[in-house]
Amino acid sequence: MNDALESLLDLLTLEQIEEDIYRGQSRPAVVPRVFGGQVAAQALVAAGRTVPAERPPHSLHAYFLRPGDPGAPIVYTVDRIRDGRSFTTRRVVAVQHGQQIFHLTASFQAHEEGLEHQEPMPRVPDPLTLPTAAEMLPRYADRFVAEGVAERLLEARAAVDLRYVDAPPFATAGEVREPRSQVWFRTQGKLDGDTGIPRPLLDICLVTYVSDMTLLDSVLLAHGRGGWAVGDVVGASLDHAMWFHRPVRADEWLLYDQESPTAQGGRGLAKGRIFTAEGQLAVSVIQEGVIRTPRA
Template identity: 60%
Template sequence: MTDLAKDAAAELDITGGAGGQAVLDHLVDLLDLEKIEENIFRGVSPANSPVRVFGGQVAGQALVAAGRTVPSERKVHSLHAYFIRPGDPSIPIVYEVDRIRDGRSFTTRRVTGVQRGKAIFALSASFQRPEPGLEHADEMPDVPAPETLLTFAERMRDFPDLSGTRRRPRPIDVRYVNDPPWVTRQTGRAEARNQVWMRADGRLPDEDLLHVCVLTYASDMTLLDSPLARHGIYWELDEVSGASLDHALWFHRPFRADEWFLYDTTSPSASGARSLATGRFFAADGTLIATVVQEGLLRVPS
C-alpha cells in the first residue's frame, strides 16, 4: 500500500451515516494490503476508528490476503472466521497466509491476523474453479425497492441520541426495509427479521475478489441488530455490549457489490450471553448470492 493510500484509508470512518464515491474509494484503499514478504501482508485501520477494529474490516482484509495467493480463475466460495482478540486500530495488522492445499478443483487457505505477536483473528477460505452442477435457490422476500426507502441519514434525523460513530461517513449505502431497531425499541413492536438494502456507495473496480471482500465487510454491519431487535434494545441507547465471535459466509453466485442487494437477517437463538444470527443476500433481480451465519457475544445487565 502506498503512503497516499494509507493516508486515504486513515480518513475512512467505518460505521457512520453519509457516504459517496470518495468514502468508498477509501475503503478500496483500506483493502489494498501491503505485501511484506511471500504469504505475509499488512493492513491498516482508519485513524478515526472506534476503540477496536471493525470485524468486517479484518475479515475483508484477511480474505484479500488469502485471495492474493490464489489464481484469479478460482473464486472464493466460503470462509469461516474466528474473532480471537479485539484488534487495536492504532497499529497495523499483519496477515500471515498458510497455503493449506492446491488441488485440481479446490484451493484452501488459512489466514491469521497478528498484532503485537498475538493472533487476533483466524480465517479459513476455500476457492473453487468454475464447474457446472445442480441449480436451485430460495426466493427473495417481497420487499419495496431500495429507491423508495429512506436513506440511513434520513432515518437518523429524529434520533439525536445516536450521535456517535453511526452518523459519520460510511462506504456502504444502507436502506432499512422494516423499521430499524432504534425505532422498534420505542414503539415496542419487536421485529423477527431485520431487512436492509445495501450497496457500495459508488463504483467499484471490475475485480471479482474486491466485490466479495466488500460484501464480507458489509455482512458484519447490521447482523447483530437482529437478536437485539427481538428484545427491544439497541447499541448506544441501552446498556449492551457485544462483539462478533465467529463468522461464516458462503458465496453462491457472481454479483457486484456496487449494485443493490437485500440483506435479510434473523436470529433463531440466544442463550448464555451468545446470540446466533443468520442472513441471506439477494441481488436486486432476486438471485440468492450469499448466506451468512454469525455467533455474537451480547451482554446486557441482568
C-alpha cells in the same frame, strides 16, 4: 465513487511485506476496536492474493479472538493449506502487537456447472423508496447514549449506501418485534476503475465487509433492545461464516435478509441471506456474537 469508498478500497489494498505476509492499515471505528468486517475483508484479500483470479472464494469461516487496535496496522500471514484441481484452501492469521486477533479459513473454487435451486427472495420495497442513512440517523440522535454517535455511524457507513426496510433496533428500543431485519445495500459509487484487487474477489471482499454491519440486529429486535448506541447491550462478533453461491456485484443493490433463531448464554445467533436485485440468492451468512446486558 465518493472519498469514503476510495478510502475503503485503500484499506483493502494490502502491502506485501514478505512472501504470503501482508500488512493492512486500520482506521478509527464507531467503537474503540477494529470493525470486524474490516479485518475479515482484509484477511480474505490476503488469502485471495495467493490464489489465481479465476478461482474466487466460495466460503469462509472465521473467529474473532481479540479486539483489534484501530490505531495500529494488522499483519496477515497466509498458510497455503491445499491447491487441488478444483479447490484451493487458505488459512489466514491476523496479528497485532504480537498477539493473534483473528483466524480465517477460506476455500476457493474454479467455476463448475451443476444442479441449481434456491429459496425465493422475500418481497420488500424498492431500495430507492427507502430513506438513506444520512436521512434516517439524525432523527434518532437523541436516543443514543452519547453525543456524536449518529455522526460516527454515518462516517463508518459512508462508503456504503445502506437502507433499512423496517426501523432498525435503535429506533424501536423497548418494543419487542419479530427477530428479523432487512437492509438493502450497495457501494457509494461504481467499481469500474483499477482498484488493484481483481474482480470478483473485490466484490466478495466488500460484501464480507458489509455483512458484519447489521447481522446481529435481529437478535436485538427479539428482546426490544436498541444496541450499543442506545446503551442497553454490549456486543461483539465471535465467529462468522459465509458461503458465496453465485456471482455478486457490490456496487449494485443487494438485499440482506437477516433473522435470529436463538439467543442464550450471553450469545446470540443470526443467519443472513443476500439476494441480488434480480432475486438470485448469492450469499448465505451465519454469525454468533456476544450479547450482554450491562449490569446496573
